[in-house]
Amino acid sequence: MLFVISGPSGCGKSTLIRKVRRSLGDLEFSVSHTTRPPRPSERVGVDYHFVPAKTFERMVREKRFVEWARVHGHLYGTSRAEVERKGRRRDVVLDIDVQGARQVRTRIPGAVHIFIMPPVAGELRRRLARRHEDSPEAVERRLRNARAEIRAYDEFDYVVVNDDLVKAAADLKSVIVASRHKAGVMAERLKPVLRSFQKGRP
Numbered sequence: 001m002l003f004v005i006s007g008p009s010g011c012g013k014s015t016l017i018r019k020v021r022r023s024l025g026d027l028e029f030s031v032s033h034t035t036r037p038p039r040p041s042e043r044v045g046v047d048y049h050f051v052p053a054k055t056f057e058r059m060v061r062e063k064r065f066v067e068w069a070r071v072h073g074h075l076y077g078t079s080r081a082e083v084e085r086k087g088r089r090r091d092v093v094l095d096i097d098v099q100g101a102r103q104v105r106t107r108i109p110g111a112v113h114i115f116i117m118p119p120v121a122g123e124l125r126r127r128l129a130r131r132h133e134d135s136p137e138a139v140e141r142r143l144r145n146a147r148a149e150i151r152a153y154d155e156f157d158y159v160v161v162n163d164d165l166v167k168a169a170a171d172l173k174s175v176i177v178a179s180r181h182k183a184g185v186m187a188e189r190l191k192p193v194l195r196s197f198q199k200g201r202p
């Protein structure tokens with residue numbers, strides 16, 4: 001299964017994904033490509049594949065992205081190779097913006113789309129400021145863009161409000177677990193069970 005997580009910058013997507021992956025233990029994270037410079041705390045190939053614009057544009061021409069978009073002045077994209085490789089063994093989580101989520105919606109039916117909402121505008125500003133990883137201009141740009149991004153919440157299958165972190169992580173985990181138990185999703189796993197009932201000797 002593919003889980004698409006979106007929400008304004010600073011709402012807590014990375015933090016929540018990290019917590020839920022640690023708790024579930026069987027979710028892969030799709031590492032995106034970006035032309036944005038790395039933040040001090042970020043690790044190459046773990047948080048992002050940091051690439052020059054020329055490399056990114058070549059990948060676009062070669063149709064190597066499932067989706068890509070310009071966000072807050074930089075290019076970001078999900079490579080097909082990344083999703084295919086990680087998706088072979090496990091469910092995959094994408095942390096992408098609302099434009100990217102729209103592309104995934106039309107290209108990959110069955111993906112589960114989850115929107116992370118900040119509790120209130122002022123708290124988003126405080127979180128972006130407290131993170132100390134973006135310039136004041138970058139923070140302002142992210143806050144301006146948040147206004148349009150949050151209006152897209154009703155395009156998503158589920159919404160999690162990230163007020164209290166422990167509760168939000170539990171909510172996100174519940175959404176993922178419930179999605180995995182939909183009858184259509186369970187069909188493959190249930191085949192041997194159903195077969196065992198066909199043999200006439202339950």
Ligand code: ADP
Nearest residue numbers: 009010011012013014015127131162163164165
């Ligand atoms: P995003 O990935 O959506 O840009 P982050 O996960 O980097 O956001 O979170 C932004 C900042 O807010 C980080 O410093 C993080 O520790 C903090 N944060 C995340 N969730 C909460 C929360 N529920 N309460 C308080 N601070 C939070």
Ligand code: 5GP
Nearest residue numbers: 009032068069071076077078095096097100
């Ligand atoms: P940040 O620079 O804060 O890591 O990310 C900025 C925004 O870009 C966030 O909304 C994040 O979800 C989004 N983003 C990260 N990777 C991708 C991607 O591969 N594709 C798209 N469309 N957006 C992405």
